[in-house]
Amino acid sequence: MHYVSVENLTKSYSDKPLFEDLTFHVNEGDKIAFVALNGTGKSTLLKILCGVEIPDSGKVWIHKDVTVVLLDQNPSINDKRNILENIFDHDHPILNAIKNYELITEGDTEPDPVKLAEAMAEMDELNAWHFDAQVKEILGKLNIHHLDQQVGTLSGGQKKRIALAKVLIDMGFEHRHTLLIMDEPTNHLDVQMIEWLEHYLGQENVTLLLVTHDRYFLDNICNEIIEIDNGQLYVTRGNYEKYIEQKAARLENDAASVDKARNRYRKELEWMRKQPKARTTKSKSRQDAFYEWKEKASKKVEQAQLELQVKMTRLGGKILELKKVYKSFGEKTILKGFDYTFKRGERVGVVGKNGAGKSTFINMLLGKEPSDSGKINVGETIVFGDFSQEGLVWEEDVRVIEYVKNIAEYFPLADGSKVSAAQFLQRFLFSPDKQYTYISKLSGGEKKRLQLLSILFRNPNFLVLDEPTNDLDLPTLDILEEFLMDFQGCLIIVSHDRYFMDKIVDHLFVFEGDGVVRDFPGNYSQYREIAKEEEKYKAELDKEAELAYNKAEAAKPVPSASAAEKKEVKKLTFKEKKELETIEKEMPQLEAEKQQLEAEMSSGSLSFDALQKHGERIAAIVALLEEKEMRWLELSE
Missing domain, CATH: 1.10.287 (Helix Hairpins)
Structure with missing residues (x-):
């Protein structure tokens, strides 16, 4: 069944095009991922498909029997309502029956027998038990409990999981033909949740459009990848591995074509210069061809590369020592006598279920959170680079270039040279036009990229990265990985991105709960x-x-009735x-x-x-x- 047709879609902001003349189609069972640089309109495209935003031109046709369900990157959750009310927020007989049943059975107290009997009778009448089991699976796998809790008291990650649960539940109760649109669905999920979501979305009857930075997720889920690059749309039939192969071949062909165009352009330029200025009989067709060759020769084969050979502060003999460190919050134990001495160049991944204490551990290393007992000794030469989940912080809205210049006018590189703030921004894929954009107008991924730049300006030798891959686009992720692989200092990464962890870390701290931290020698896989x-x-x-x-x-032996009474x-x-x-x-x-x-x-x-x-x-x-x-x-x- 044909679900969606998009024809010649164009969208601009402030006279700058995000994308132009996009055309593609979605059929039942397709699982399509959009790939592009941050700020080129991936999230906007998804919102247009949902009817949340309107394109400047072009057409979007959606089959009348298809229901569109959206998981936004920043989902709207009502803080004044509880979890149950947020998840079951629209009127549907089966949803209402399940909501009523869950409300009665929620908690440790014995439910009212009359109300329970009525709720169970309603479930029977609507044949809702199958859906209730599905709801329980989704809530259980996403670690959503205490459904009467006010959403305003929860963390951002918990809210994102509630929004994800709502979307998956809505998908199950809507019409049989549902198009599920997801923007960064794996953010704030631990690996067990991501693996379960892979299995759940991998079902044949799920039709999916998504934006994600998780390359294992892409590889395991998607059967088509659409890339938007320099306004052009490229379609790959296959998973992420197939997409990488095709893109490499395309770039190689582009490079060969540009080299050919540049050679021809040099010859035509020489011919143009030799012609007398006053001569009017010069070949008009050859002049036109000259400008065509000039345009082809000027084509950029690849995006500007992010070069990060930073000048790192020297590491002394003493790095970081933790001796018999204990940390608890009430009855919850985070660390129980933790001992570790970091060595030069260590690359440690920190993993574990959400709520196990990973971010608390990071904050203790950085001095943001005190330990209950024990010692954390930081070497005198250590300069931490703290890439936190809180994101970019600025006191008032300023332009990107002004924000960087407030840190430093020039930045020292490892070879002894310096680059200006503007040059450094270009190496972080901020074009000259983008450098004069206000920070508030940047996309989530662009703000993450700017946050990384501001950290490196402080010349760290011990990088602490808490979920660094969230909201970054795939080109920036590839560049960041190349930098981290060459980074000579120490590195601690908290991440649920399996591909990223496999590529970067040497060993893991696995937070297993109840204060147990396992030092595992190897990568995440x-x-x-x-x-x-x-x-x-x-x-x-x-x-x-x-x-x-x-x-x-x-x-x-089964005792007799009389013996059982006496015994x-x-x-x-x-x-x-x-x-x-x-x-x-x-x-x-x-x-x-x-x-x-x-x-x-x-x-x-x-x-x-x-x-x-x-x-x-x-x-x-x-x-x-x-x-x-x-x-x-x-x-x-």
Whole structure:
């Protein structure tokens, strides 16, 4: 089924075209990604398709049976309403029934039996249980709970997840033919959420248009990529890998064509100069051809490259030390006796579920958040470059060039030369026209790019990047990665961008919860492979324990009714209760130690003696776990 046709679409702001004469089509089952530099109108294009904005010219045709659902980059959420009211904010019989049922069953208190019975009867009548299960899956996977909580008390990331949940739920309840439009859907999601969303959107019946910087997400989801480059539209049938191949071939062909045009232009220029100025019989057709060759020869094959050979402040012998650091918020433990000494040139990725304390850890390193106890010693030569999630901060609206000049008129490079603020901005892909734009008029990605520039102006030797890839376009991401790979200082990155992490970091700090931080030697994909194996192994252990318990229960003799009446239920003594509590604490600790040892053995960096010792310790842990599991079963029964 044909969903959408876009013909000769044009949109400008302040007489500057974002895009001109765009034409493309969307069919049922298409999963299309838009790729372009920030500020070239990707988000605007999505809003035009939704009817939120109006084009200057051109046509957008949408099939009358197709419903368009939009996840905006900055979604509108009502802070004065609770989560439930925001998610179920429009009138639909099934949605109303589910909302009523969830409202009654939400919380720890026992629901009113009469109201519960009425709600369940309504669910039965509307055959809404399947949809309720779908709603519960979406809310559970996006870690959305306490539905009566006011949205105004939540963080920006939590609000984005609520907006995503609403869009996915609306998509399930709207007409069968739905076009889902998503602007940066993976921002503020942890990796488990992103992997689940990949699976959810990968269904055959989902038709999708999206803008995203997550290249693994693009690779796993999309079957078509549309690039807008210098006003031209290029379509790739295939995933991100196929798009990269085709773009490389296109740029190579463009380079060859431009070289040919420049050679011809030089010959024509020489001919033009030789002609007498007063001569009127000069070939008019050849003059016209000259200007055509001049235009072709002037074509830029690639965007201006972001050159970031910055002059880095020298690193001393002492970098950064953390000794027995503890940090908690109420009952929530972030760090429990954390020890680490950073070495020169370390590249560490920080990962873990949302809310595990990653940003708190970063703020402690930067001195923004105090530890409860322990020491954080920063070397005297350390100059932090803090790329935070809060984004760009300016006191009043100024032009881009003025903002940079307020930091420095000139910027020193590694080779001893200097570049002006204007030249440096051009290397950050800010054209001369864009440099005189007010900061408030920049797109989200352009503000991120300017934020990065302002950090590098301070000549850091220890970069701390908290979700740096959010809102950056793919060309800027490629350039940033090239810079970070050459950066000689220390680097800490908090990111859910798997592609970015795989390319940049050497090892990971994995925040596993309850103050446990695992130092994993490897990149993110390697960690996820081992983590999946560990989850599978744990599930098998849990299943075996459950089977053993059920078998033991089935083997118990069934007492007679009279004996059962006389027999008193045996209660645990105080000592046995304490023993049960101790076992329940020790078993996860043993499992964590075993997982750490297995990870170190699989890293390939251990000597033979160390491997032997690790193997012996794992065998001892397995025996201990079996012993404690049996005792746990005895006490539990």
